[in-house]
Amino acid sequence: MKVLIYYFSGTGNTKMVLDRFVQHFTERGVQTVVKNIDDYYDSKNECNKKTESINNYENHIDSENEYINQTDNIDKYNKQIVDGDEIKKIDSGDEYNIQLENIDEYDKVGLFYPIHAFNAPANVLQFAKKLQKRKDKKPLFIVKTSGEPLALNNISSLKVKSILRKRGLILENEYHYCMPYNIIFRHTDNMAYKMWESAKSIIPYDCDEIIAGEKRKLKYIPCGRMLAWIFRIEHWAGRFNGKKYKVNENCIKCGMCVRNCPTHNITMENGNFKFGKNCLMCMRCSFNCPKNCIKIGLFENWKVNGRYSFTPNKNQVETHKNYCKRSYKKYFSKIENRLNSIDAKSNTQ
Ligand SMILES: Cc1cc2nc3c(=O)[nH]c(=O)nc-3n(C[C@H](O)[C@H](O)[C@H](O)COP(=O)(O)O)c2cc1C
Ligand code: SF4
Ligand code: SF4
Secondary structure (H helix, E strand, O other): OEEEEEEOOOOOHHHHHHHHHHHHHHHOOOEEEEEEHHHHOEOOOEOOOOOOOOOOHHHOOOOOOOOOOOOOOOOOHHHOOOOOOOOEEEEEOOEEEEEOOOHHHOOEEEEEEEOEOOEOOHHHHHHHHHEOOOOOOEEEEEEEEEOOOOHHHHHHHHHHHHHHHOOOEEEEEEEEEEOOOOEOOOOOHHHHHHHHHHHHHHHHHHHHHHHHOOOEOOOOOOOHHHHHHHHOHHHHHHHHHHOOOEEOOOOOOOOHHHHHOOOOOEEEEOOEEEEOOOOOOOOHHHHHOOOOOEEOHHHHHHEOOOOOOOOOOOOOOOOOOOOOHHHHHHHHHHHHHHHHHHHHHHHHO
């Protein structure tokens, strides 16, 4: 089996989940090609392919700082062009389409992204719209991460699902994993650890479902389409707020934020920073800044800085212990119950 995966990850959570999927697919003998949506971004044409080369998973190189997810990659990762796996820009009037010339070589297509305001991030929607329409049908699986497990998060795939359906990619499997917040507040290390351990334990079985062709869908709440449409105001608000970002005097001019921004929205000239109008509110710059010196406009009080250790820390005080308490409990026990029943089934065989 051959699988093609597109992903976007602002601050690394979705990338961690993706890595686990790829690890398991590989163990199962599934050939997996992974492409980073960052590499398709062109500031003039937004999500058009930046270069003609592809981002093959095996060629990933660790970025300069281990906690930055694989984003400093446009130059590094695009060096390799794999024969027959090239994507071309096709001129069709004013628009450019990304043509997946060899999509027929793949058995399934995957899309991974973090949930932003109960939606897919703006660049993921832009990217999906640029894929060429095709008549042949291909099975699609969607994998999402988000900070809380509210069922409202399920509606985040409605828009992207309908865009991709028109392009011949038909949703068959959908998965959602809780990963720690990169905005609003910092989860404790214990909670981050628990989230990651849960996701890690169930992902191999979710991979097996995809391989076996067993469908899995998430339930959407009533009026989900309309709610998702309303929440997409975040895409506009992100652009507006992004222009209000500021860098304070603690900056050491390491340039990491400039290099890693997925929309090339940050420029530094003579030591002065400029934030443009293409912010996705992905938090990559402020989350990873080693001096925590980027102010994120109107959302400064919601800023989370520094990667999670994903290891337990008993000394940490839980300050948000009642936040979505029932939803988290339900989420963790659902995974536990599923693992128990898989265990019980394998014991009786
Ligand atoms: C702008 C923005 C909006 C977010 N909206 C939601 C949301 O609606 N629901 C949720 O549970 N988490 C939300 N989150 C949290 C992220 O989805 C979560 O931390 C995710 O795992 C981040 O993945 P990444 O590290 O791959 O970017 C939001 C994060 C950002 C930056
Ligand atoms: S703002 Fe932070 S990441 Fe950007 S150059 Fe300054 S210290 Fe580096
Ligand atoms: S400016 Fe920061 S938050 Fe906005 S898109 Fe770039 S890295 Fe993401």
